[in-house]
Amino acid sequence: MRGGGGDRLHRHAAAAMAAPALAGLALFVALPFVAAVVLSFTDQRLGSPLASRFVGWEQYRRLLADPLFRRAIANNLSFAAVVVPVQTGAALGLALLLNRRLAGRAIFRALFFLPVVFPMALVAVVWVVIYAPGPSGPMNALLAAATGGAWSPRDFLHDPAWAMPALILLSIWQGVGFQMVVLLAGLQAIPAELYEAAVVDGASPWGRFLHVTLPGLRSPLIFVAVVTAILAFRLFDQVRIMTRGGPNGATTTVIFEAVAAAFDRQEVARGAAITVIFFLLVVAITAAQRRLLRPRGVAR
Amino acid sequence: MAWVAACGLALVYVAPVAMMVAGSLKPDARVLAEAGSWRAISLAGASLANYRDAFIRVDLGRSLLNSLVITTSVVILGLGVNSLAGYAFARMTWRGRGWLFAAVTALMVLPFEAIAVPLFYGVSLLGWRDSYSVQILPFVANAFSIYLFYTFFLGLPRELEEAARVDGAGPWRTFVEVVAPNARPCFATVAILTFLTQWGSYLWPLMVTGGPRVRPLPVAIAAFYTLPPRAWGDILAFGVVMAAPVVLLFLLFQRAFVRGVATTGVKG
């Protein structure tokens, strides 16, 4: 292929157009990520006058032996184990509800979606009020009313048994609208003829849900579940603001530990090693998504 | 039936927001005391005193300004930088395009949390903390935005750009005068997604801001809420101010919001 003068101009323009973004990604994403891997094999501390040493797998070894870090991973896993199915199921319910002809449907959709646009820091602070201890706390009052007064008020965020469920509930409340919108778009993409054909074939409403709706939602459902799973491992803002990982490590998470190490205690190398482990977890989830989507090749 | 269920669920969504707004209007002591009853949302004795306090006690105005400066900078710079890159990848031929694009899509899986620690270390070494730029520049280039622009530009009719070239426009003019004006929906989607992410960003500003000078709203409200004595009315007033811009934008551009979020889902 012979390049002309006009083509050269064209190529220069292309390089100039792509350059700022590529430079930004290289400098602020790719480079730090490589740095994370390198740092994780040292004992680097922030502001330490001592030169950093290569310590091999020492950081990883220490981390995996640290009960608090193991607790963090376990917390992330249990958070994901509850949030992924419950939030996806709730989102599916809401999407099915709003996929009908319903008076004020647009208003309901806007309401359920609204918390998604709120900053998590704000949601966390408001829910601190909701979880307020004592009988005047809204959640306590609600539960007392629901149980006919049998409920004894407690301090949710400082109760080792209740802190994590409290975070889970608020996270679902905040995030379900996102999944709902994705699934609603998926529902609307299912051709009406399929439902009509199923009716003609004598399928019950449940049969239609099982044989038309669910297969039609396969891709968005997998997507939604994967995004939620990744979000579950990114869990940080609520924890930092509402419980600071407590009480007694009951709500600590992988990222919370990373920030605590690198930022609060200046142990950059340890934070970097946690980062790498976090990244491997995310990659594993993404790989699982690819696998799930491959077999039937129904990805839209 | 369905409608009753929807209304019940709507209550679950309205109640916390209503409580926040009502609480922001009443004296601090009454916020928690009344939170457990219907009076949580009563507006009796409403006043704007809490708002005045929030602006004075923690300099809400400063944080609001910081958030606005940081967020709009990231949105505007990001739209420019990422749309150009998306265009170069979608429509222009240049050496290295193929593998660089593969690299960009690979970076999409990397959540910010995976680079926060080393990035924090880097900017600390450079003495770059406590500035606007450290909260803006790292977030301008965004692999996912590039990808959204890329797919959108692929769908535009190629003839438009060819017509512009024949009409005498160079690559830059073609982009500015012909391509960009026809990509408004995509610009809107990317702007909204960037805005939401930045406005709510907490982890990074928490690490790089040491005081109120360049601190954005999420860090400020978290700090305010731990500041004794806890004045709940003021805190909730702060929250209302923080939520107002996003809610306003959401109500104005609801369609674009929902589409923006849904496209991220469909494309995944």
Added chain:
Amino acid sequence: MARVELNGVAKRFADGSWGVRDLSLTVEAGELLVVVGPSGSGKSTLLRLLAGLEGVSGGEIRFDGEVVNDRSPQGRNVAMVFQNYALYPHMSVRANLAFPLRMRRLARREIATKVKQVAATLGLTELLERKPAQLSGGQRQRVAMGRALVRDPGLFLMDEPLSNLDARLRAEIRTEIAAVVRRTGITTIYVTHDQVEAVTLGDRVAVVRAGILQQVGPPEALYRRPANTFVAAFLGTPGMNLFRTVVRRGEEGVTLDLGGRRLPLAPEAVAAYPDLDRRLGEPLIAGLRPEAFVAADTVSAASRIEARLTAVEHLGHETLLYLDAGVETVDPETGGGAPTRRPLAARLPGLVRAPAGDTLSLGVTTEKLALFCPDGGALRG
């Protein structure tokens, strides 16, 4: 007004396929050349090479003697009308017309005047504030023309500009285009797959197939003396009848074999092929236009054939008859191939009342006979 020369121009795509191969062609300044060929023949690629939207892989393109291979589209002063018009959807008609002038950095006042002029010539004055989406197909077509004309280009390229219009509008705009191009005197290269458009519009017509130029010349020349069987069959509806034949010289004079019958060959046809003497008795391909068939009573008995009618199409002013004359027809794409027996098409004026299945007697006139070698190329004249 540029004179355009193409010298051995070739375009090979990244996937290895050829767009255009070794194409040489000259378009005189002010000429309207129509490039015609089936889809995928490389005619659009040729336009894109001329516009500078694609770079050539070989050969050279000259405008007024100057090589422009390396010039970008904006450096070539060409204007182009695209198949789908490619009007800028976000701009009004006025802004669309002004766009190429703005890119040339003309003064604002000058732009306004030129836009007004062009709008007036094309009858767009009322539509200046509209957006393309608010225009009809014909109006969009005119805006696209206006956008190309407004800046006095040296070369005007049109890529199937009528293909998105309905039949009636197409004829109307075709005459309009011809008038505009003649009036402005801009060198124009017009690409189409429609051979009717080609012959009605072009000063000269270039026929391309699979990236290779088949023949270029005035429409009548191409119609009368096609360079090969492909051109012969491509031009005209229906195209030229092609069948295997042998020319002999005997006591009845020179004869043409048509399905076993020996028809006397008109002296004009004999004179047109001086080489014919050396080809006597050899297999050849004969080409007869449908209008070579006439009513039986207008020719001598020797020039008549009997043929079974396989189909009849009444077009009002004329009738198309499809005849099984017992000849072995030829695939125009290759000139050879497996023997086929397709019916011959005959065009007779007026209404011919004859049902399919009948056997009919028709006269054959051979004055305009075309002869081809078995490989499909025209016999040297």
